[in-house]
Amino acid sequence: MRFAGKSIIVTGAGSGIGRAAAVQFAAEGGRVVVADRTGGADETAQLIADAGGTAVAIRMDAGSEEDVTRTVGLAAERFGGLDVLFANAGISGGMANIFDTDVALIAEVLRVNLIGPFLAIKHGAPPIAERGGGAIVLTASVAGIRSGAGSPAYSASKAGVINLAQVSAQQLSGSNVRVNAICPGLTETGMTKPTFDYAREAGKMDRVGRLNPLRRGAQPEELARVALFLASDDASYVNGQAIAVDGGLSSSHPVTRQEYGKTAV
Template sequence: MARFTDRSIVVTGAGSGIGRAAALLFAAEGGRVVVADRTEGADETAAQIAAAGGTARAIRIDAGDEDDVIRAIALARDAFGGLDVMFANAGISGGMANIFDTDVALITEVLRVNLVGPFLAIKHAAPHIAERGGGAIVLTASVAGIRSGAGSPAYSASKAGVINLAAVAAQQLSGSNVRVNALCPGLTETGMTQPVFDYARDVGKEDRIGRLNPLRRGAQPEELAKVALFLASDDASYVNGQVIAVDGGLSSSHPVTRQEYGKTAV
């Protein structure tokens, strides 16, 4: 099923992880993809798409820089005739420092990329998507933005902002037929989290990865990308202003003593 045939799509942070997985899937379903990233991974993703028979253009951008975001959208318009979907996925972690060890420069940079970036994506993509009769904007937030315990103060605050931004944007785009939703990944094996996965495997504790969620495992980027594609597709034509957690069930509960399947809780 080619849900994105001849549709023009921009994916930020597409050089690796969830962004790369989404760009590959968009292209596999007929989409024409602008692969945007600040690293050479953008070129690698575009090459993978081309090798699979898809259509892509790579561009190096800083997703938190207004001129760069405008350039990526302009490339979509010039190369593919317009814009139908924006997947504002780029983000940085900002480390794991607590509030008292986080300096202003760090939190400012995290907010610039993780929150200002999606803001710029909405601001500059929405008018062009509306021109085409409507479409979708998907923002990558995080379960860390839903409640505490899944990220640093800087990262968590930035992702909480993305969640609210999706709701506000959906309202302010009333009548445009442009939908805006936020995707909230749980622990996913990407470049950002790779050290966690690698360490667990090296010390023989891979079974502890994701142990706090009911599925008791981490996610692969493709699992998140498939949900992003759903939100961007006509299958989600009545889904707007929503926050979709894709976290193995982690955010379905406050921390409790887990009841083992088939056993009585102690």
């Protein structure tokens, strides 16, 4: 029960990695604010309640400062403060290349994927420090490590998240608030559901994740377990790090290169 009595916020908790993490936090004694901009937040909170855990749901936009402060306030109101924040919410932004990417699209991807974690740290770190310290975990991506695992908009946003974890860990020096990031590889979530559904229908599941040494995609629970490790005292000396959880993909990032003016095949 690593999180017994702890007050925890999980964003993007309506499905996928966020839902898996919220459920696991609650199973280990955490009191969880389940935040998502969809009704999935209520579903996750109900799953936790049905299992005997403690959770409260809130609709929030991770890239809205007003929503983030409201969510942190709810943790204080219901659970007396904040100990752990898992800033997991994100969007994909499609797969267009640089020349086909609309400025409005990349601005929205950056607003949710990068400004969202920035706001989580800005408003989440002070109350965590007031409680004597704790942890913030951000969801980045292997796409943020190097080229080849995502669109330009998504990749740039996740590279920013990795750097944000490093910078904020330094700027929180002396606060006892640790900041780390997880970098998922291909994981079966709402964002990647079409890919997995197509592979199953076409009988091509053996091709999903074939570029990583484990030759498979991940399940959300596998990513959640790493997020919980980083949020727990088990990782008490891990700070400012980006941990790849990708089956080994980022050890080489094999890709089919796209030539200028041509479409990759």
